[in-house]
Amino acid sequence: MDYAAFVLIIAAGLTQGSFIAPMKLVRNWEWENTWLVFCFLGFIVFPAVVALVTVPQIGLVFLSSPRRDLLLPALFGLGWGCGSICFGLGFRELGMGLAYALVSGLSGALGALIPWLSSPRKPLVYSILLWTGVLVMIAGVAVCSLAGHERDKKRASEMSGVKPRNFPLGLAICVLGGVLSCFMNLGFAFGAGVTQRARELGASVANAPNPLWLIVMSSGFVSIAAYCGYLLASKRTWRNYGRPRGVGNLGSVLAMALLWEATLVAYGAGATRIGRVGPSVGWAALLSITVVASNLWGAATGEWRGAGRKAGRLMLSGIATLVLAVAIVGFATLKA
Numbered sequence: 001m002d003y004a005a006f007v008l009i010i011a012a013g014l015t016q017g018s019f020i021a022p023m024k025l026v027r028n029w030e031w032e033n034t035w036l037v038f039c040f041l042g043f044i045v046f047p048a049v050v051a052l053v054t055v056p057q058i059g060l061v062f063l064s065s066p067r068r069d070l071l072l073p074a075l076f077g078l079g080w081g082c083g084s085i086c087f088g089l090g091f092r093e094l095g096m097g098l099a100y101a102l103v104s105g106l107s108g109a110l111g112a113l114i115p116w117l118s119s120p121r122k123p124l125v126y127s128i129l130l131w132t133g134v135l136v137m138i139a140g141v142a143v144c145s146l147a148g149h150e151r152d153k154k155r156a157s158e159m160s161g162v163k164p165r166n167f168p169l170g171l172a173i174c175v176l177g178g179v180l181s182c183f184m185n186l187g188f189a190f191g192a193g194v195t196q197r198a199r200e201l202g203a204s205v206a207n208a209p210n211p212l213w214l215i216v217m218s219s220g221f222v223s224i225a226a227y228c229g230y231l232l233a234s235k236r237t238w239r240n241y242g243r244p245r246g247v248g249n250l251g252s253v254l255a256m257a258l259l260w261e262a263t264l265v266a267y268g269a270g271a272t273r274i275g276r277v278g279p280s281v282g283w284a285a286l287l288s289i290t291v292v293a294s295n296l297w298g299a300a301t302g303e304w305r306g307a308g309r310k311a312g313r314l315m316l317s318g319i320a321t322l323v324l325a326v327a328i329v330g331f332a333t334l335k336a
Helices: 003-016 021-025 031-054 058-064 067-094 096-118 124-158 167-181 183-190 192-200 210-234 237-242 246-274 278-300 309-334
Strands: none
Touching: 003 246, 003 278, 021 246, 031 067, 031 210, 031 237, 031 246, 058 192, 058 210, 067 096, 067 167, 067 183, 067 192, 067 210, 096 124, 096 167, 096 278, 096 309, 124 167, 124 309, 167 183, 183 192, 183 210, 192 210, 210 237, 210 246, 246 278, 278 309
């Protein structure tokens, strides 16, 4: 067993579960102001710099990789970019912890089922374990949803004069985000030829996935730029970039982008070191750690303050159920 691989994936889960936290410090900017700058830095600038610095002959990597391994990650990246938009909007409506739980749970379930559906060989033990894990994961998502509903109901009854969050809208957005977010891992899995070509041209195991991340991330940014650009123009919120606290906001967004890039580098290196089942086992472990880390941040920043004991117990039960489900899915993959 490659313990270094799992250390890298644990680190990736911690950074992914934390990258949204600095967004809570942003002032005088609307969501689209923050999300566009973050995505430009985290999806274009940093992946490009890291790939250029760490991968020899990167131009040749792209020119000599199979076209299919370039096209599919780009297409999955476009879909994942739409999922990123949904996650950002879901965070605004439901809070960090609940949005992460819903999006990660659904993304994990679909990310596990799609390879099963496309595989001609389906061992019985693998199929039983996989479907068990998916059903448990959906149950965890349902429990987390109940917790969020209970939290908002409790707050609405006790906090008069406070604008309530739109829970049904946030839930719908997070469900859509969960469906689309698994496209990132699919891009990583179906673009393995790019990673292999980078290794053949001299990149290390840890750095070989960096050109592939650049393809997925830059394609995702196209979707995000189009939507955020529309909001900036229609709401005229582009003017917010000139308002006070702009420098402080840029610092917060820079921290978000650095944490995000650390996630990509650590997860790519860890999943590659695991081998053939890396995108499945690594993805399951990543989501499990992400859910726990994000909810610790959510609790620390007061997202569940005043929610009541019932909502708190439901959320803890939902998180535990999601972690169990991810463990079952990861074990099932080992039996494939």
